[in-house]
Amino acid sequence: MSPKKNDQHFSRRDFMKATSLAGGGLLIGFTLFESCKPGAEPAIDLASLNYNDFNAFIKIADNGAVTIFSPNPEIGQGVKTSMPMIIAEELDVNWEDVFVVQAPLDAKNYDRQVAGGSQSIRHGWEPLRKTGATARQMLVNAAAAQWGVDPSECTSSRGVITNSKGETLTYGDVVNQAAGMEIPEDVKLKSVRDFHIIGQEIPNVDIDEIITGKPLFGLDYKKEGMFYACVARPPAFGQTLDAVDDSEARAISGVQDVVRFGDKVAVIATDTWTAMKGKKALKLSWKSDAALESTEDHHKILTGLLDGKSFETLRKDGNVKKAFSSADFVLERTYESPFLPHNCMEPMNFYADVTSEKIHLVGPIQTPKGTAERVAQVLEREVGDIHLEMTRQGGGFGRRLYGDFVLEAAEISNLSGKPVQVVFSREDDMADGIYRPAIKYRIAASVKDGEVTGYHLKEAAINSNMYGLIPNFFPAGALENYQVDVAKFDSKITTGAWRAPYTNFLAFAEQSFFDELAEMMETDRIQLRLDLLDKVKGTTDDRIQYSPERMQKVIRTAVDKSGWGKAPDGVYQGFSAYYCHNSHVAEVADVVIEDGAPVVKRVVCVVDCGIVVNPLGARNQVEGGVIDGIGHAMYGDFAFSNGAPQSLNFDGYRMIRIKDVPKVETHFIKNTESPTGLGEPTLPPAGAALANAIKAATGKRLYNQPFITELKDLRIPEKEIIG
Amino acid sequence: MPNYTIKVNGNSHSVDVSADTPLLWVLRDHLDLVGTKYGCGIALCGTCTVHVNGNPVRSCVMSVGQVKDSEITTIEGLSEDGSHPVQKAWKTVDVPQCGYCQSGQIMSAVALLEKNPNPSEAEIREAMNGNICRCASYQRIHEAVTLAARETQS
Numbered sequence: 042m043s044p045k046k047n048d049q050h051f052s053r054r055d056f057m058k059a060t061s062l063a064g065g066g067l068l069i070g071f072t073l074f075e076s077c078k079p080g081a082e083p084a085i086d087l088a089s090l091n092y093n094d095f096n097a098f099i100k101i102a103d104n105g106a107v108t109i110f111s112p113n114p115e116i117g118q119g120v121k122t123s124m125p126m127i128i129a130e131e132l133d134v135n136w137e138d139v140f141v142v143q144a145p146l147d148a149k150n151y152d153r154q155v156a157g158g159s160q161s162i163r164h165g166w167e168p169l170r171k172t173g174a175t176a177r178q179m180l181v182n183a184a185a186a187q188w189g190v191d192p193s194e195c196t197s198s199r200g201v202i203t204n205s206k207g208e209t210l211t212y213g214d215v216v217n218q219a220a221g222m223e224i225p226e227d228v229k230l231k232s233v234r235d236f237h238i239i240g241q242e243i244p245n246v247d248i249d250e251i252i253t254g255k256p257l258f259g260l261d262y263k264k265e266g267m268f269y270a271c272v273a274r275p276p277a278f279g280q281t282l283d284a285v286d287d288s289e290a291r292a293i294s295g296v297q298d299v300v301r302f303g304d305k306v307a308v309i310a311t312d313t314w315t316a317m318k319g320k321k322a323l324k325l326s327w328k329s330d331a332a333l334e335s336t337e338d339h340h341k342i343l344t345g346l347l348d349g350k351s352f353e354t355l356r357k358d359g360n361v362k363k364a365f366s367s368a369d370f371v372l373e374r375t376y377e378s379p380f381l382p383h384n385c386m387e388p389m390n391f392y393a394d395v396t397s398e399k400i401h402l403v404g405p406i407q408t409p410k411g412t413a414e415r416v417a418q419v420l421e422r423e424v425g426d427i428h429l430e431m432t433r434q435g436g437g438f439g440r441r442l443y444g445d446f447v448l449e450a451a452e453i454s455n456l457s458g459k460p461v462q463v464v465f466s467r468e469d470d471m472a473d474g475i476y477r478p479a480i481k482y483r484i485a486a487s488v489k490d491g492e493v494t495g496y497h498l499k500e501a502a503i504n505s506n507m508y509g510l511i512p513n514f515f516p517a518g519a520l521e522n523y524q525v526d527v528a529k530f531d532s533k534i535t536t537g538a539w540r541a542p543y544t545n546f547l548a549f550a551e552q553s554f555f556d557e558l559a560e561m562m563e564t565d566r567i568q569l570r571l572d573l574l575d576k577v578k579g580t581t582d583d584r585i586q587y588s589p590e591r592m593q594k595v596i597r598t599a600v601d602k603s604g605w606g607k608a609p610d611g612v613y614q615g616f617s618a619y620y621c622h623n624s625h626v627a628e629v630a631d632v633v634i635e636d637g638a639p640v641v642k643r644v645v646c647v648v649d650c651g652i653v654v655n656p657l658g659a660r661n662q663v664e665g666g667v668i669d670g671i672g673h674a675m676y677g678d679f680a681f682s683n684g685a686p687q688s689l690n691f692d693g694y695r696m697i698r699i700k701d702v703p704k705v706e707t708h709f710i711k712n713t714e715s716p717t718g719l720g721e722p723t724l725p726p727a728g729a730a731l732a733n734a735i736k737a738a739t740g741k742r743l744y745n746q747p748f749i750t751e752l753k754d755l756r757i758p759e760k761e762i763i764g
Numbered sequence: 765m766p767n768y769t770i771k772v773n774g775n776s777h778s779v780d781v782s783a784d785t786p787l788l789w790v791l792r793d794h795l796d797l798v799g800t801k802y803g804c805g806i807a808l809c810g811t812c813t814v815h816v817n818g819n820p821v822r823s824c825v826m827s828v829g830q831v832k833d834s835e836i837t838t839i840e841g842l843s844e845d846g847s848h849p850v851q852k853a854w855k856t857v858d859v860p861q862c863g864y865c866q867s868g869q870i871m872s873a874v875a876l877l878e879k880n881p882n883p884s885e886a887e888i889r890e891a892m893n894g895n896i897c898r899c900a901s902y903q904r905i906h907e908a909v910t911l912a913a914r915e916t917q918s
Contacts, residue, residue, distance in 0.1 A: 112906045115862075116862055117860075117861035117862030117863070117899045118861070119861070148914075231776075242858075244855065245858055245860055245863075247860075247863065248848050248854075248855050248858065248860065249855070251854075251860050251863035251866050251867075252782045252839075252846050252851040252855055252860075252866065252870060253799070253839065253840065253842075253843070253845070253846045253851065254798070254799015254838065254839030254840050254867045256798045257863070258801075258864060260792075260798070260802065261798040262800070263796065263798075269793070276840070294765055294782065295765075295782075311793065312781070312785075312789060312793040313787040313789050313793055313802075314781075314782075314785045314786060314793070315782070317805075318782075318784075336841045383865075384898055385898060386801070386803050386804075386809070386811060386862065386864040386865045386896065386897070386898045386899075387801070387803075387862070387864045388802070428886070433863065434862060435801075435862050435863070435864030435865075436862045436864060436898045436899060437862075438898070439855070464802075466805060467803065467804040467805055467806075467809075468805075470872065547802075657858050658858070661861055661901065661904065662861070664900070664902060664903045664904070665861055665899045665900040666900075667900075668902060668903070669898075669899075669900045669901035674899065675857055690804055690805075690806055690808065691804050691806070691808040691896065692806065692808060695900075696809075696896050696898070697900065698893050698894075698895075698896060698902075699888075699889050699892045699893055699895070699897075699902045699905065699906065700889045700890070702902040702903065702906075704899070704903065705903055764770070
C-alpha cells in the first residue's frame with residue numbers, strides 16, 4: 042500500500058489528505074485531533090480528559106471494500122467500534138462491508154501520524170461525521186464527473202451512487218478518479234432520522250481475536266531477538282538507591298545484563314520469568330533523606346487542611362458565612378477516601394528498541410505523541426527518530442496516560458543496546474502506581490424555613506485539586522450562597538487521573554450529603570433535588586454546563602424505572618444523581634440484608650448521553666462503570682506505611698468479583714442531542730446510591746470509603762430487618 | 765537447563781527452561797501461545813487459566829515440571845475459529861470491554877460446563893469467582909455462561 046506521491050491533494054483546511062493507492066483504491070487520511078485544534082497536541086488536560094482518543098484513515102478498495110484505520114488505542118471503552126461507525130454512517134456504506142483495523146503508525150505511509158490527544162466522542166462527533174461525509178461527497182463528485190453531470194443530480198445509498206437517469210456506479214468503480222479530485226469543503230451531514238448504522242447494536246470489532254486468544258495486547262508483542270526486562274524501583278516513595286549488588290542476579294542462567302539508571306535497576310533476560318527471578322536476586326540498599334509518609338500522617342494533614350484557612354477559592358457566590366449564621370440549622374459532614382491503584386488487568390509494559398538509526402516503541406499507551414516527545418528529550422534524540430506503535434490495551438482507567446513505563450523501556454534499551462520489553466509484575470504495578478489521590482471533603486449546608494440557603498464545599502487532597510468546571514457542577518447555580526474551597530498537600534507519592542478524576546469520590550460525598558440533608562429537613566429526598574434543579578433553569582452563567590431539565594428527566598425516569606418508593610418488604614433503596622463528562626446520570630440501588638450484612642442486588646441506571654452510537658457497547662460501559670463504582674467504594678483500600686504501599690497484589694487488595702455484583706439495569710434517555718461521554722459518568726453516582734441504600738437498610742450512614750471497613754462490625758439480626 | 769516435553773493442545777513441545785518456570789511463561793514466552801495472560805502471578809485473578817487434564821488451573825503457579833505428563837489445553841486449543849459454544853456465546857453477548865481477562869474467563873466457563881452442563885446461578889458465580897474482570901463485564905460473563913449452557917443442552 043504505497044501511495045503515489047503525485048496524487049496527493051491537500052484541502053485548505055489542511056487536515057485531510059486523499060491519496061490513490063498503487064494497487065488501486067483510495068486512501069483518505071484525516072487527523073481528527075488537529076482538525077479541532079490545528080498545530081499541536083496539548084499536554085494532558087484533565088479538564089477535557091475522556092476515554093476517547095482517535096485519529097482516522099479510510100481506505101476504499103476498487104472492489105468497494107471499506108477499511109477504517111483507527112490508530113487510536115482501544116482500552117476497553119469501545120472507541121474502536123463506535124468511532125468507525127460514525128464515519129461509516131456518513132460515508133453511507135453497509136457496516137458489513139467495513140473492516141476496522143488498528144492502523145500501524147507507519148511513517149512512510151502516513152506521514153508520521155503518531156498523534157493521539159485527549160478528545161472525547163463529544164468533540165469528535167462533528168469531525169468524524171464530516172470525515173465520512175467528505176469522503177462520500179468525493180466519490181459522488183467522481184461519479185458525476187464520469188457521467189458528465191452535476192453532482193447535485195446524484196445520490197448515494199449504501200455504497201452505490203445513482204444519477205437522475207437511474208444509472209449506477211459503486212464506490213469501488215470511482216475510487217481511482219476520486220483520488221485525483223479536489224476535497225470538497227462544505228459537505229452536507231445526514232439527518233439523524235436517516236441513520237442506519239448509528240443506533241444499531243454492533244459487536245466489538247475485535248471480538249473474534251479476543252475469544253480465540255490472538256496476540257492483541259502489549260504483552261503479546263513479539264519480535265525476533267527481543268529480551269525481557271524487570272525493574273527494581275524504590276520500595277517506598279521518598280527513597281533513593283544507595284548500593285547495588287547484582288552478582289547473584291547475573292549468575293542466573295538466562296540473565297543477559299543488569300543496568301542501573303537513576304534510582305532503578307533493570308535485569309534483562311531471555312524470558313519474563315528469568316527476568317523476574319533476576320530482579321528478586323538483586324541485593325539493593327535504599328536510603329531516604331527525609332521522613333517517609335504514612336496514611337495516618339495523611340489523615341492528620343488533610344484534616345488539618347480542612348480545619349485551616351489556607352484555601353484557594355474556586356467559586357464563590359453570595360455569602361455562605363452570612364447564610365450559615367442566620368440559618369435554622371447547618372449540617373456539616375466530612376467524607377474521606379483512600380488512594381486507589383488502577384490495577385489494569387494487563388500490567389504496565391512496553392517494548393523499546395533503541396539504535397543509533399531509530400527508536401522503535403511498541404505497546405499500550407494512551408498518549409503516544411507526548412510520550413514520544415519525552416523519550417526523545419530523555420535520550421537526546423529527534424522525535425523524528427521515533428516510530429511508535431500502539432497495541433490494544435488491557436484496561437486504562439487513567440494509568441496509561443502516563444508514559445513512565447515507556448521511558449523506562451527506552452532507557453533500558455538505550456543503555457543495554459538490546460531490544461527489550463519492560464514487564465511490570467502485579468506487585469510492581471501496584472507499588473509503582475500513579476494513584477487516585479487520597480481526598481477528604483467537608484460539606485456544610487444551611488437550612489432556613491425549610492429551604493437550603495447556603496452550601497460550602499471544602500476539598501483537601503494529596504498533590505492536586507479538582508479542576509475545570511467541577512466546582513460549577515450541581516448544586517452550583519441553584520443557591521445564592523455557594524462556595525468551593527480547595528487545599529492540597531504535596532506528597533512524594535505519585536498521583537494522577539483515575540477513572541472520572543475527582544468526581545469518582547466527590548459524587549459520593551455530595552449525593553450522600555443531600556440524602557442526609559433531606560432526612561434532616563424531613564423532606565422528600567427526590568423532591569429536594571428536583572426543587573434545587575428548578576432554580577437553575579434559565580441560568581445565564583456559562584460555567585453551569587449541566588442541564589437542569591435533562592437532570593430532572595434522568596431523575597424522574599430513574600424513579601419510574603426502579604419502582605422507587607414501592608420496593609417490596611426487605612428491599613431498601615438508595616438514590617443518587619450526578620452530572621459529569623457532559624452526561625447526566627441517575628441511579629437507584631436496591632439492598633437487602635443477607636446473613637446480617639447489606640448486599641446490593643440491583644442498580645437501575647438512567648443515562649442521558651445524547652445519541653447512543655452503539656447501544657450494545659454503550660450498555661457494556663454503563664454496566665462496567667456502575668459495578669466498578671460499587672466495587673471500589675465497597676472494597677478499594679490502599680494504605681501507605683513509611684512510604685511503602687501496604688498491599689501489593691490481589692491477596693491484600695480486594696477487587697470486586699462476580700459474586701459481589703448486582704444486576705445492572707440500563708436505560709438511555711432517547712433524544713437527538715450530540716453524544717457525550719460514557720466511559721466514566723456512570724461510575725461516580727454508584728457509591729452514593731449504594732451508601733444511601735445501606736443507610737435505609739441498616740440505619741448506618743457511611744462517610745468513608747471503603748465501606749467494607751465501616752461495615753466490618755455491623756451485623757444486623759435478620760428478625761430486626763425483615764418484615 | 766533441563767529439557768521438558770509438554771503436550772499442549774494435542775501437540776508435543778520440547779522446551780529448555782529452569783524447573784521452576786511456571787507453565788504460564790512457557791506457554792507465552794517459549795511456545796508463543798499468548799492467549800493465556802499474566803495478571804497476578806499468585807493464582808488470584810484467573811487470567812492465566814488453562815486446562816490440565818480437563819481441570820481448570822492457574823498456570824502462573826504451576827511449574828513446568830508439574831505438568832510434564834499432562835494434557836494441557838489453552839484458549840488457542842479450544843477451537844481454530846471461535847466455534848466452541850462458549851466462545852460463540854461470548855461473541856453473541858458481546859462480553860469483552862478491554863478483553864484482557866476474557867481468555868481466562870472463557871477457560872473457567874468451559875471447565876465449569878464440561879463438569880456441570882446445567883449450572884445454577886449460584887454455581888456459575890461460584891465457578892467464575894476466581895476470575896477478576898477489571899472492566900467489570902461480570903453481568904455479561906454470567907449471561908454468556910448461561911447462554912452457552914442453554915445452547916449446549918439443546
